[in-house]
Amino acid sequence: MESRPITSYRAFWPYYLGEHTRPATRMVHCFGTSVAIIIVVLAGLFGEPWLLLAALLCGYGFAWLSHVLIERNRPATFKYPLWSLIGDFHMCGLIWLGRMDDELQRLGG
Template identity: 55%
Template sequence: MTVHEPRITTYEAFWPFYLGEHALPATRAWHFVGTGLVLLALAAGVATRDWRFFAAAPVCGYFFAWVSHFFVEHNRPATFTYPLWSLVSDFRMFFLFVAGRLGPELRRHGIGR
C-alpha cells in the first residue's frame, strides 16, 4: 500500500488485497512453511508445557513470511498496516491450501500465478 492508496476498511475488501500480495507461488510456499512451523511450535508448547515453543511460534511465522515478501514477492508485508487481518488471512490461506481450495480462491480473485 502506498501513501496515496485509501485504507482498506473491511475484511471482505482486504482478503483479495492479501491474496494479491501473495501472488507468487514461492511466496505462498514460504508462508506455508512458516505457518506450519507455528502450528507445530504451538502443539509442542501445549504437549511439553515449555514456554520456549510459544515464544518461537511468532518468530517462525514472521521470519518465513517476511523473507518471502522482501526477497521473493518484493513487496511490503501487509501485517505492517493490517496486523490482525493479516494474521487471520495467513491461517485462512494455509488451511485453504491444505484443503486443496486455495487455487480456486486465487482464480476467483483473478490471481493466476
C-alpha cells in the same frame, strides 16, 4: 497499493492475495505457519512457554523473508496486523485443502 484504508476483512482478502502473487511466497508462508502451529502444540504438550516465542519467530520469520526475497514487497502485517494473521491462516487453509487455485480463479487472478 490501496489508496484508502481497508475497513473490512472481505475487502482486505483480495488485497492480501495481491500481496502474495508468487506461488513460492504462498508456500513459504504456509510452511512457516505450519511449523509455528506444530511448535505451539509442542509448547502446550511440554509446558514450555518459551516455545511460543519460537513459534512467533518461525511464523513471521518465514513470511517476512518470503516478502523480501521472493515477492519483493512489504508485508501487509505492518499495516493490517490482525487481518494479516487471519489472512495467513485463511490462505494456508486453502493451500492445505488444495483450493488455493480455485480461490485465485474466483477473485480473477
